[in-house]
Amino acid sequence: MDSLTIIREFLDSRLEIAPERVLPEAKLDDLDVDSLMLAEIMFEFEDRFNLTLRRNLKSPRTVGELVALMDRLRSEQG
Amino acid sequence: MTRRRVAVTGLGLVSPYGGDPADFFARLLAGESAIRFLRTDDVPRPLAMPFVSCAGFSADAMLGRALAGTLDRFAQLGVAAAFAAWDDAGFPRKEAVPDRESWGVAWGTALGGTLAYEKGYRDLWQRGRERLSPLSLIQGLNNAANAHISIQFGLGGVSMTHTVACASSAIAIGEAFRRVRSGEAPVMVSGGSDAPQAYAVARAWEALRVLASGDENTAPQSCRPFSVDRSGLVLGEGGAALVLEDWEHAVARGARIHGEMLGYGTSCDHSHLVRPEAAGQVRALEAALADAGLTSGDIDYINAHGTATAEGDPVEVAALRAVFGERAARLPVSATKSMHGHQLGAAGAVEAIVTVLALREQALPPTAHLADLDPACAGVDHVVTVRRGQTLRAALSNSFAFGGSNAVLAFRAVA
Numbered sequence: 001m002d003s004l005t006i007i008r009e010f011l012d013s014r015l016e017i018a019p020e021r022v023l024p025e026a027k028l029d030d031l032d033v034d035s036l037m038l039a040e041i042m043f044e045f046e047d048r049f050n051l052t053l054r055r056n057l058k059s060p061r062t063v064g065e066l067v068a069l070m071d072r073l074r075s076e077q078g
Numbered sequence: 079m080t081r082r083r084v085a086v087t088g089l090g091l092v093s094p095y096g097g098d099p100a101d102f103f104a105r106l107l108a109g110e111s112a113i114r115f116l117r118t119d120d121v122p123r124p125l126a127m128p129f130v131s132c133a134g135f136s137a138d139a140m141l142g143r144a145l146a147g148t149l150d151r152f153a154q155l156g157v158a159a160a161f162a163a164w165d166d167a168g169f170p171r172k173e174a175v176p177d178r179e180s181w182g183v184a185w186g187t188a189l190g191g192t193l194a195y196e197k198g199y200r201d202l203w204q205r206g207r208e209r210l211s212p213l214s215l216i217q218g219l220n221n222a223a224n225a226h227i228s229i230q231f232g233l234g235g236v237s238m239t240h241t242v243a244c245a246s247s248a249i250a251i252g253e254a255f256r257r258v259r260s261g262e263a264p265v266m267v268s269g270g271s272d273a274p275q276a277y278a279v280a281r282a283w284e285a286l287r288v289l290a291s292g293d294e295n296t297a298p299q300s301c302r303p304f305s306v307d308r309s310g311l312v313l314g315e316g317g318a319a320l321v322l323e324d325w326e327h328a329v330a331r332g333a334r335i336h337g338e339m340l341g342y343g344t345s346c347d348h349s350h351l352v353r354p355e356a357a358g359q360v361r362a363l364e365a366a367l368a369d370a371g372l373t374s375g376d377i378d379y380i381n382a383h384g385t386a387t388a389e390g391d392p393v394e395v396a397a398l399r400a401v402f403g404e405r406a407a408r409l410p411v412s413a414t415k416s417m418h419g420h421q422l423g424a425a426g427a428v429e430a431i432v433t434v435l436a437l438r439e440q441a442l443p444p445t446a447h448l449a450d451l452d453p454a455c456a457g458v459d460h461v462v463t464v465r466r467g468q469t470l471r472a473a474l475s476n477s478f479a480f481g482g483s484n485a486v487l488a489f490r491a492v493a
Contacts, residue, residue, distance in 0.1 A: 016144070040213060
């Protein structure tokens with residue numbers, strides 16, 4: 001499953017955010033994804049792909065940056 | 079110091095009967111027990127005990143999925159009860175107005191976020207996982223309920239949780255009352271919530287041998303306060319909240335006033351952690367009467383702590399006999415835990431609501447299943463079936479906790 005679909009599924013189930021709103025250019029702030037919610041998403045991501053994220057990762061600001069982060073980590077550790 | 083009058087302007091519940099206080103009270107008047115037999119699928123040994131669940135409660139529906147997902151069950155029950163009380167008081171949910179900077183929250187819970195931590199232990203030790211969700215800590219915070227209530231209503235004053243076992247929310251209400259009466263806060267949200275179905279918590283209570291025995295057939299009648307064949311208390315989950323408001327503030331905005339809170343007395347037995355003492359309870363009762371400016375002759379109803387334990391019930395009746403003297407025999411007393419169970423940290427708030435509604439409706443709910451009174455619990459007027467027709471002027475609600483902490487709340491009917 002691609003990273004954008006994981007994010008969309010998570011935000012739909014956890015915050016009832018319609019998947020069509022979760023576009024690469026969308027700001028996480030505008031989707032009500034705060035630092036705690038971001039930590040939840042990353043936990044879900046770690047869990048699903050059995051990855052361990054470094055603790056000093058730069059926080060993404062948009063859905064696109066989050067997707068890029070996830071893709072990079074999957075290619076590095078996968 | 080000038081004392082302000084304190085109005086009760088909001089009542090909110092998450093109860094096994096649902097969320098409507100009037101319906102909740104009608105069920106109690108009818109003697110309807112909400113106690114059922116709980117059997118879990120835990121291994122190696124399931125929980126199997128009489129219990130009170132709020133089965134109809136949907137946190138997603140009451141709070142929205144985003145908020146509900148951030149909260150442990152105890153906080154979901156609490157915030158939902160506070161929402162209901164706030165709506166009942168007629169306040170908009172969130173309003174960034176300066177005067178709410180002094181409004182506050184005083185909450186009570188005995189167990190707090192125990193379920194969240196228990197889930198963490200299960201994940202780590204039972205399922206062999208190596209890490210926990212970042213929500214675990216947030217959900218487990220024992221002050222989560224009061225914090226979220228302050229956030230949701232935009233309240234900038236005091237926001238704290240009192241953890242005093244079974245007296246937690248009675249003490250929270252008492253402390254909130256003092257802040258309104260002193261003029262420190264014109265409005266306080268107060269109450270409590272607990273979810274004691276955590277496996278280790280329920281098993282710990284079981285080990286103490288104070289839980290009522292019962293099976294699928296007998297569970298509804300298993301909690302029998304003051305009865306000679308009582309076998310113990312029944313744990314339950316729930317949330318209950320009251321809005322306490324400066325009387326003039328309430329009148330000025332045309333609020334409906336359910337009742338007046340008059341006094342609060344608290345004490346400690348200072349003798350034993352789990353063996354109650356009448357002397358300590360007497361001090362709390364007398365302190366509440368004095369604080370309220372009442373005498374024992376002014377009280378027309380006592381909502382008893384009445385958990386149905388072997389040790390607790392006779393001690394409570396002894397304390398009432400000591401305080402009310404010759405009048406005790408004519409003092410109506412009932413223990414509604416016989417129907418709604420014991421919500422631990424929420425019990426004081428649940429029973430404060432029962433007491434306010436008894437005064438408002440001029441009707442007394444019974445102690446259910448009290449067919450055979452224990453002679454050791456005699457000496458007061460036990461209400462065993464719904465009673466109307468007596469003028470009810472003022473009433474007390476008792477909460478006596480493990481740890482020896484006692485709290486008594488005094489309320490008065492409004493015309």
